[in-house]
Amino acid sequence: MAQREHWGSKIGFIFATAGSAIGLGSLWRFPYVTGENGGGAFVLLYLIFTFLIAIPVFIGELIMGRKAQKSAVQAYSNLSNQSEKWRLVGWFNILTSFLILSYYSVVSGWTVNYTLMSLTQFTEGKTNEEIRQVFDILASSGDICVFWHFIFMLLTVGVVYGGIRKGIEYWSKILTPALLAILIFLFIYACFLPGFGKAVEFIFYPDFSKLTTKGVLEALGMSFFTLSVGIGIILTYGSYLKSDDDIPKTGLIIGAMSLMVSILASLTIFPIVFSFGLSPEEGPGLVFKTLPVLFNQLTGTLVISTVFFVLFLFATLTSAISLLEVLVANLMEVFSWNRKKAVVVSGAATFVMGIPSALAGSGTLFGDWSKMYGKDFFGTIDTLTGSWMMPMGGLLIAIFVGWRLGKVVIIEEFCKGTKLRALLPIWLFLLRYVAPIAVFIVVLQKSGIKI
Ligand code: PHE
Numbered sequence: 001m002a003q004r005e006h007w008g009s010k011i012g013f014i015f016a017t018a019g020s021a022i023g024l025g026s027l028w029r030f031p032y033v034t035g036e037n038g039g040g041a042f043v044l045l046y047l048i049f050t051f052l053i054a055i056p057v058f059i060g061e062l063i064m065g066r067k068a069q070k071s072a073v074q075a076y077s078n079l080s081n082q083s084e085k086w087r088l089v090g091w092f093n094i095l096t097s098f099l100i101l102s103y104y105s106v107v108s109g110w111t112v113n114y115t116l117m118s119l120t121q122f123t124e125g126k127t128n129e130e131i132r133q134v135f136d137i138l139a140s141s142g143d144i145c146v147f148w149h150f151i152f153m154l155l156t157v158g159v160v161y162g163g164i165r166k167g168i169e170y171w172s173k174i175l176t177p178a179l180l181a182i183l184i185f186l187f188i189y190a191c192f193l194p195g196f197g198k199a200v201e202f203i204f205y206p207d208f209s210k211l212t213t214k215g216v217l218e219a220l221g222m223s224f225f226t227l228s229v230g231i232g233i234i235l236t237y238g239s240y241l242k243s244d245d246d247i248p249k250t251g252l253i254i255g256a257m258s259l260m261v262s263i264l265a266s267l268t269i270f271p272i273v274f275s276f277g278l279s280p281e282e283g284p285g286l287v288f289k290t291l292p293v294l295f296n297q298l299t300g301t302l303v304i305s306t307v308f309f310v311l312f313l314f315a316t317l318t319s320a321i322s323l324l325e326v327l328v329a330n331l332m333e334v335f336s337w338n339r340k341k342a343v344v345v346s347g348a349a350t351f352v353m354g355i356p357s358a359l360a361g362s363g364t365l366f367g368d369w370s371k372m373y374g375k376d377f378f379g380t381i382d383t384l385t386g387s388w389m390m391p392m393g394g395l396l397i398a399i400f401v402g403w404r405l406g407k408v409v410i411i412e413e414f415c416k417g418t419k420l421r422a423l424l425p426i427w428l429f430l431l432r433y434v435a436p437i438a439v440f441i442v443v444l445q446k447s448g449i450k451i
Contacts, residue, residue, distance in 0.1 A: 005164040006240050012169040014250065017237050018257050019172040019318025022179065024107055025226035026262040027315055028287050029386070031269045033218055035280035038210025039202040042219055043263075045211070049223035050259055053438055056430040057394045058229045059251035060401035063413040065238025066247070067405070071329040072232030075239070079405060086404075089396050093232030094330050096389040098346075100231070101323040102353035103381045105156070108316035109148030109358070110138060110288060115313055118305035123296040128276060131296060132289040139285065142362030149358045150351060156320045157347035160328055163339060164240055168321055175314040182311035183261065187268045189298070195274030196267075202280065203266050213445050220442050221387040226258050230394030233322045236329050244417040248427065252420075284379075287312075324350070357381060388443075395439040402432035 007013040034042050068075035073090030080086040123131050138144060159171050190196060224230045241247070269287060272294040273280050282289060295305040327346035331337050337345075359365040360378035370376045375383060401410060410428075415421050 006242055008165045008169055010245060012165070012173055013237070013241065013245070014253065015176040016168050016172040016318070016322075017234070017250065017254050019176040019315075020228045020233055020237065020322035021226060021254050021258040021319075022176065022261045023315045023319030024104060025222070025228075025319070026258060027183075027265045027312060028107060028284075030222060030226060030262040031266045032282065032284055032286040033222060034203070034266055035270075035273075035282060035286060037212070037215040037218060038207060039280070040204055040206035041208045041211040042215050043203055043266075044206045045216060045219040046222050046262075047259065049220050049438075050227065050255060052430055053220070053435045054223040054227045054229050054394070055251050055255040056427055057224075057398050057435055058227050058234055058255065059248055059414070059427060060410075060431050061229060061232070061234035061397055062238035062241065062247045062251065063410055064397065064401050064405065065235035066241045066243070066245075067409060067413055068235075069239050071236045071239060071326065071333055073330050074333050075232075075235060076400070080400070086400065089393075089400070090232065090330070092389075092396075093230075093235075093393055094327060096231040096385055096393055097233065097323045097326040098350060098353065099381055099389070100385045101320060101327075101350050103357040103378055103385075104316070104320055104323065105152050105350065105354050106145060106149045106358045106378065107284075108152045108313070108320060109145060109150075110135075111309055111312045111316055112152055113138060113144070113148045114288060114292075115306060115309040118292075118295075118302065118309050121302055123292050123301060123305070126296070128293050128296075131292050132278075132285075134292070135285045135288040138288075139361035140363075142359040142364045145358035145361065146355060149354050152316075152320070153347055153351045153354070155317060156324050157343055159317070159321050160324045160347075161340065161343045168325060171321070172318050175318050179311050179314045179318075180261075182307055183264055183268070186304075186308060186311075187264050189304075190268040190271040190294075193271040193275045193294075195276075196271040198274040199267060199270035202270055202274070203263070216445065217387050217391075217442050220391055220439065224390040224394050225386050226262055227255060228319065228322060230390040230392075230397060231326070232330075232393070233326050235397075236326050237322070239329075246418045246420075247416075248414060248418050248420045248423055284382075391439050391443060395436055395443075398431050398435040398439070402428070402436070 064075055068079050070078060072093040073087060076086040076090040122134060159168065228234060269290060270280065272290045276293055278290055291308060292305060295301050298304055324346060328339065328342040331342040331346060332339060356365050357378040360376040366377050373380050411424065414424055
């Protein structure tokens with residue numbers, strides 16, 4: 001059997017994992033969901049959930065992957081003495097990644113579209129309202145959305161086809177630092193806008209009266225989503241780790257980076273919202289509608305706008321790569337396929353699955369969907385995966401690592417290569433008790449069962 005590929009360097013692994021974590025979740029989903037949920041209190045909960053639940057589970061996932069040296073399905077199976085039930089959890093992870101990638105690619109396709117529109121200076125001569133309407137036109141043009149969704153999937157397939165070192169690691173080492181640099185540059189710009197103070201208040205002042213039970217579940221889902229945790233991605237990346245890599249430190253670094261990017265993105269977007277009298281509750285179009293309005297006011301629109309959307313594209317690409325890699329790695333292991341076959345089959349299947357999401361805004365497919373589900377197809381998949389499937393997956397990982405894997409194994413894996421041994425008891429407590437109980441309570445509440 002071919003030897004399992006491993007990361008070429010520690011920094012390559014950090015950038016690849018940070019690249020998976022930092023993406024649409026921080027730059028697109030976090031700001032708009034924060035806007036819909038009233039700001040500060042939601043952000044505070046998100047911070048708490050990230051530290052107390054998502055990061056401990058993240059560390060658990062890395063441990064599980066490194067121990068098994070396999071991807072989700074085989075990892076669950078091998079580490080549980082071939083239990084069929086746990087193996088199914090691996091498949092559940094794959095299904096979640098598949099569904100997320102299908103709609104993630106649609107949003108990423110919008111990003112490709114905006115990058116090119118920036119180059120053609122689409123905001124020139126338009127009023128603010130007209131600039132905002134461009135997004136509605138895009139979202140309701142089914143054919144254009146499908147086209148960009150296709151192009152984006154091609155890009156993703158191209159990188160994943162290259163494998164771990166030459167594909168994922170190589171590109172992440174370039175794209176992730178570039179993304180951070182561009183974001184900081186834009187944030188500095190936003191600091192000088194008149195709405196900056198109001199934005200800071202909106203994001204940091206917790207008004208709990210604005211928080212609903214739905215918001216609590218969303219905050220939990222968001223902490224999982226932005227860290228890519230709970231669906232076997234981090235597990236797969238962990239399986240490419242060597243035995244002396246420092247897992248706890250990696251967990252903390254990536255957690256802090258993803259938090260920082262979410263907050264920075266919001267501190268860039270909300271000043272614009274408030275400076276131009278826009279509404280924070282704009283929904284999925286928030287970033288695409290507000291930022292071009294700002295760019296249009298600045299000198300150098302073409303450059304700034306293009307740079308920003310390229311950043312956005314990098315961020316989504318490194319995340320999409322990780323989502324596709326989970327499908328590919330599992331298919332290779334379970335069916336002994338070669339990389340090429342696994343990449344083509346999973347890329348094509350994801351493209352097809354994404355078509356109804358791409359057509360959601362135009363109403364050309366499943367036109368009456370929202371009358372039944374309250375959200376269009378795209379929104380349904382977004383909520384189903386982000387608010388339900390990821391927390392459930394995270395809960396199962398916490399239970400598996402915390403209770404099934406055996407204390408000896410996890411203590412050994414936690415301590416190998418780290419100086420942070422003192423954190424072990426805290427981590428164990430969070431993983432074994434706090435994470436499962438908190439996820440369980442939040443999910444129950446949302447199901448309408450009040451305790
Ligand atoms: N963490 C990614 C982001 O913030 C999204 C993602 C979710 C990526 C799940 C992989 C898996 O955009």
